[in-house]
Amino acid sequence: MVTTIWAGGRLRGPDEPVLTAVDHGLTVGDGVFETCAVVDGRAFALTRHLARLQASARGLGLPPLPLDEVREGVDAVLAAAGSDAGRLRITVTGGPGPMGSGRFAPAEQRPTVVVVAAPASGLRTxxxxxxxxxxxxxxxxxxxxxxxxxxxxxxxxxxxxxxxxxxxxxxxxxxxxxxxxxxxxxxxxxxxxxxxxxxxxxxxxxxxxxxxxxxxxxxxxxxxxxxxxxxxxxxxxxxxxxxxxxxxxxxxxxxxxxxxxxxxxxxxxxxxxxxxxxxxxxxxxxx
Missing domain, CATH: 3.20.10.10 (D-amino Acid Aminotransferase, subunit A, domain 2)
Known part of the structure; x- marks a missing residue:
């Protein structure tokens, strides 16, 4: 399966690390995500998905999402994946944090954004x-x-x-x-x-x-x-x-x-x- 990955402002290789070991999304599941279908090289209903991503982040208590960064990642992976892309996943985590459930102070929080495109096989039933x-x-x-x-x-x-x-x-x-x-x-x-x-x-x-x-x-x-x-x-x-x-x-x-x-x-x-x-x-x- 061909997977295209974007994180930290650039495209990444499939074996390249993209998260720190203390990322709160990894240690305690402190993150939100959306999965979109990709149709003709575009993420279907992206506006609705980003609105729900923001709503989930607010509900989880995450800081405002860096939507410009998210859109940059979406554009990059879709351009790189081309016709191989059938699905797109956007993940935003709380970023580096303490080992427990508590978060750093708001001024110290640095969200992690990862965008991935991959093939998809749809079901008919x-x-x-x-x-x-x-x-x-x-x-x-x-x-x-x-x-x-x-x-x-x-x-x-x-x-x-x-x-x-x-x-x-x-x-x-x-x-x-x-x-x-x-x-x-x-x-x-x-x-x-x-x-x-x-x-x-x-x-x-x-x-x-x-x-x-x-x-x-x-x-x-x-x-x-x-x-x-x-x-x-x-x-x-x-x-x-x-x-x-x-x-x-x-x-x-x-x-x-x-x-x-x-x-x-x-x-x-x-x-x-x-x-x-x-x-x-x-x-x-x-x-």
Whole structure:
């Protein structure tokens, strides 16, 4: 896999060190990131991704992001990667810090910016499993896209071991929340519903575009009320009485065709929405 790396103001070799051993992103996961699809050499929906990156940084208590540096890195890696780039990751950490969870004084903080471009292989359908762990909707990190991803690594490992590509999580109140790296949509009663942000799920960029573009197209797609999608709705999917789809920046919209090892049908509305998103993406790379 060809990977292009930018850090510290210049392009780096794949084996070249870019972080100090005391970078707070490395020692305590004190950082935020965004992953964008790359379409025709450009980062898709970059404006939205940078806005969410800023929001995550504020929520984590990081200093204002050096957006000029971020954009410089984005331009550099996309130019260097050329047609090999299919995905772009922007990571900003708290920079060098103490060995514990505390940070240096604001005047001493020096954020680390790393931008990476790499190929991507998109999925057309997904296979998912339910896992026994929950998303804590009351966590201070709920709704933030941070580098503290250990819970997702463990949950996705469970899914991969079961032959799936995504793990689904409830929140602490027994409501459907999200996947480890995706938002969830349930096709039921002639509608396509996604869990409320109150469940602690991430406000996904693709999730937002699905809601906006579907409304403009007159499709029955909406955010559910906070308690409208209980965890048990996945039993309806397994029984064939409901459908399921996942959304994300690289997967776009992928209907789920297997849940917990049981084949399930891709919903007609989910497939309509996938076609809509693909068409709209082709029309506007920074919606």
């Amino acid at each position: 997904s296979r998912a499993v339910r896992v026994p762990w929950v998303r804590n909707e009351r966590s201070p990190l709920a709704g933030l896209k941070t580098t503290s991803y250990g819970e997702n690594v463990v949950a996705l490992g469970r899914a991969t071991a079961a032959g799936a590509d995504e793990a689904l999580l409830a929140d602490t109140r027994g409501r459907l929340s999200e996947g480890t790296g995706s938002n969830v949509f349930v096709e039921t009663g002639g509608e396509l519903l996604t869990p409320s942000l109150e469940t602690g799920c991430l406000a996904g960029i693709t999730r937002a575009l699905v809601l906006e573009w579907s409304a403009q197209a007159g499709l029955p797609v909406r955010e559910a009320a906070p308690d409208e999608l209980p965890w048990a709705v996945l039993d309806e999917v397994v029984a064939g009485r409901a459908g399921l789809a996942l959304t994300g920046s690289i997967r776009n919209v992928t209907p789920v065709v297997e849940l917990d090892g049981t084949p399930v049908a891709a919903g007609e509305l989910s497939q309509q929405v996938r076609a809509l998103v693909e068409a709209r993406m082709a029309d506007d790379l920074d919606p």
